Amino acid sequence: MSATATDTAELGLTPEAPASRPRSFIPTRNQLLGLAGLAVISLLPVPFGDFGFFVGQYAAVYAMIALSIVILTGYGGLISVMQYSFAGVGAIITGVAMASWGWPFWIALPLAALATVPVAAVVGMIAVRLKGFYLAIATLTFANALGETLFRWERVTGGQSGWLVERPAIGSLSFASDVPFYLLCLGVVLLLVWMMDGLRTSRIGRAMLAVKDNELEAQALGINVFKTKLAAFVISGIVAGIGGSFLAVLLTSVTPTAFQSPFSEFTSIVLLSLVVIGGINRAIGAFFGAITLVVTQQVFAGAECFYSFVAVYSAAVLILFVLFRPGGLVEVGQRLGALVRWKPVVGIAVILVVLGINIGGSFFFVNAC
Template structure:
């Protein structure tokens, strides 16, 4: 669902900049605010669902947005979409990536601060055990709805910057089946990196990009990338729900407690990954 929020942010940015002539820095808060009504609708409807049912509901909402909001010509700019231009100091890819990194780190800092706040602690308690959280006096419904709102706003901000990255915002990027595939991929990135920490998303994204660069030109890998991503998601959820952040913490503890065993285990993991990389390249 977060990718659909990003789509709303991207489209609103496109309308504001290309149609209304707004500068990006005015379009940005509008893109974030535009996701709030949708977040409330989705949150109120899906907040009482759990687990698989919640995942199915959010994907259904994402598909519904693709068939309604993203088909409305005045919002999407028709088949050609919206052409947007980056602010003058960030026209080059290098300078724009520096801006994205700065914004991403600022958002990580904000999310980390949120975790230690009263609202953040309530969210963590609800995620761990709803009944115990309710027994502690936490309003589970309100807490979940707040989480949806924050997710929507962050998605809208990301969508605004995505619009500038693409420079051409078209509705096909946020319609089925691409929206579902991208949403699942984003979940995989977060889970693999480590869902317990804000930096986990960074780690998961870096791992994904490194894999894509290593296997660039490996047709076998990209032909089965969807299956590979799904398998990776399931394996981490079953055996390492804390993602690579958890793996790194456990490995560091092992190295400190038993240096030889820890280093040997780390070498074995690296060797296994190198072997798999070689196999994928050979199969291609």
């Protein structure tokens, strides 16, 4: 190979080279900034008191389910509109194990996660042979099939009333109230985000990105496309199952209607679009997407007219993101961060203007309604 060095030099390829962008493996300052940002986001519920934590725990749990979309669609390029059904499997199993068998949550949780594996594997084995549009349609029918069978099966779902479950505890430390439960869910989702971020820079994670980008080239470089796609389905299924399990104890009840057709398909699609806003390419994007979801759903749901405005605004934001910032809020955050580092005054001014437009606009419409 060393001979090729001289050859490329002889070929006159070097002079046109753009300026090298240095590659650093210890971006401590950026990581610190990221951690600071994460801390701020984690403390967001504090000024809103009980209501803040109540909403915050929803955000954390939805982030787990949304994270499954990042793995499957963001990493693997596989479009699924049945991720909420995987969460449903996790929730139902948690319900059966806790309410019917009397298991503690900490044993029901891994069972719920594992229970999604066979479902994800079966769906995956069929789905990996399909692409894009056809895959999306197939997962839609799978969601419908699960919604009309498993989630209507009374012995599994506990019938119309579902299962009643209690929030977990570790010894005398109870997660029953909203503040500790929020912290628990936040800890779990950040752990999962960290894990999935690690997956991204690994043999299998890069194989997923490669398969998403160009299947033929991936094969030519020795990647097993079938196995890679199946891994994406199974890992994302497990993550969704964990999310479903936490959803069960968050609501303290598992009601099968939530996972029946068409609600499960609807929720899956809403989650998919919000992950796109959050940033589908990175694990943390699921977290941003889930915050966006609960803020729009929970905070503004009461005000009818304002909710209409939020719906139109969300649609506009989604379209703008897809067109100009396909990396979602993650990409916007990265660009703003770079701007602040480059020109702090301009950067902070831009951030304040963006926040001002959003918050000011909200107040304007709330009053106008």
